[in-house]
Amino acid sequence: MPFEPPAARTQHRLSERLRDGILPLWQRQIEHPFVIALGNGTLPRANFQFYILQDALFLDELTKTFAYATTKTTDHEEMEQFGKFLLNTLLVEADLHHRYGERFGLSPTDMMTTPMAPTTYAYTRHLLTIAAFGTLPELLTAILPCAWIYAEVGRHLIGTMPPATDHPYQDWLLTYASPDFDAVGTWIRERLDQRAFFLNDHEEARLHEIFLTSTRYEWLFWDMAWKLEEWP
Numbered sequence: 001m002p003f004e005p006p007a008a009r010t011q012h013r014l015s016e017r018l019r020d021g022i023l024p025l026w027q028r029q030i031e032h033p034f035v036i037a038l039g040n041g042t043l044p045r046a047n048f049q050f051y052i053l054q055d056a057l058f059l060d061e062l063t064k065t066f067a068y069a070t071t072k073t074t075d076h077e078e079m080e081q082f083g084k085f086l087l088n089t090l091l092v093e094a095d096l097h098h099r100y101g102e103r104f105g106l107s108p109t110d111m112m113t114t115p116m117a118p119t120t121y122a123y124t125r126h127l128l129t130i131a132a133f134g135t136l137p138e139l140l141t142a143i144l145p146c147a148w149i150y151a152e153v154g155r156h157l158i159g160t161m162p163p164a165t166d167h168p169y170q171d172w173l174l175t176y177a178s179p180d181f182d183a184v185g186t187w188i189r190e191r192l193d194q195r196a197f198f199l200n201d202h203e204e205a206r207l208h209e210i211f212l213t214s215t216r217y218e219w220l221f222w223d224m225a226w227k228l229e230e231w232p
């Protein structure tokens, strides 16, 4: 980055202010019955299957937000990182989904033709709207909960109960508990925190609103798969 924020502001990082502002909702992610059941392996297969199908659709749209991100910066290191995130989302996570798809007898066509459930649709519209029309700090804020919450959930679940080798969702747990995945959230937080110094109060208030909305959708995503959400 060509600029350095003054030391005084770095003591109160924006990313921490964003999360501290909504701590109870943050905490409720790891307490959601879907997450608990995913961690201890009791999650019914139907719910996991529903989740995996919806998540494959979600990740396709998340991939596109990284493409938009490259258009909002001239910093080569950032452009390179967004390109890597784009490819990783497409390849690493898609691989996880395809392995689960195979295990559950879901073909790539099944995975492609499943319609988005209401929450997947709403969450991805939220992300894409900000990706298309927002600033880079707004985009980083919108995608931060998805990287940060999954790393925390993965770490929490592996930490409280290391999965046995026959745990049905072991691959999922190991993917999100990995240091590689954690690094995604860390990088996004650092970039956002560096830019925070240049934001006025109004702009920062907007980021709090975006962060809250994305965090709410993260909770709703678990809830959608727990309840097998349907359109009316």
Ligand SMILES: Cc1ncc(CO)c(N)n1
Pocket (backbone or CB within 6 Å): 055, 058, 059, 093, 145, 146, 147, 150, 218, 221
């Ligand atoms: C809904 C959702 N949020 C975050 C992640 C992590 O990439 C994911 N795979 N799915």
